[in-house]
Amino acid sequence: MIKTLLKPENCLKKEKVSDWRDAIHQALVPLRNGGWCTEEYEQSVLDNTAKFGPYYVLCPDLALIHAGPEKGVNGTQMAVTVLNEPVRFSEEGPDVHVLVALAAIDKEAHMEGIRATANIFMDPDKAQRVIQAPNSNALYELFVANAAEC
Template identity: 50%
Template sequence: MIEQLLKERNCIVRQGVTDWKDAIHVSLEPLVSQGYCTDQYEQAVLKNTEKYGAYYVLTDDMALIHASSEAGVKETQMAVTVLKDPVHFTEDGPAVRILIALVAKDQTSHMDGIVAVSTIFGDDGNVQPILDATTSKEIYDAFVAASQE
């Protein structure tokens, strides 16, 4: 269930970030600070981005920030950051305002999170309430409601 993977305190609204590297840092910061993963995970995402490009930008408005479970993951958890000012991960890429950070300790424990993200972003009606959110609770409630549809 999404409630086990996403905590309200890990849902954040920010005005913006300086660039794509800052976006990665900001999206993972709650998970690092609470011990779900280490700084090694952030470094893995940065390294993978330099090698493969912004593989985690899945749709307009949304990036699913993730790396291998071997990269300093201690527990499976998600964090959601909504940016009022979008960030571009590539010069000609889409404007991203929703950063979903997912750390998974193994190959299966994060599947509920992947299903929830797919459900939410498979229906444009679910996305707008997240984009419009002004509080952590609004983001959290939108994810929970969409995952229960």
């Protein structure tokens, strides 16, 4: 199932982003390019951030970029972007290296991706392996392997 939810081309390594808005934009690029969501979805994440704050920063090093399906979601898909230089979504917030972007048409289809992400970030060693993945292919393989453990 994870291989239908996360495609190799949706895993990216980037040096850095300019700020948290750019982080959201960059995290969603693979999903927009694949037709899984529209620019309206990105705007929904930005609007929700203005209203609620960075609700998607779940722990140090992890932001789970998402919004509701009613605003520009065309299908269920996941993208993972790892930043060599972390970004902060608020002044007092933690550094974030891993941007997991989700577009989901319902509340069930993306659960395997959330389980794989949780499996990684519950173990500091696994999280460090993701952050230090040498390339996009290694990043993809780490997520697939951790989904299999769930």
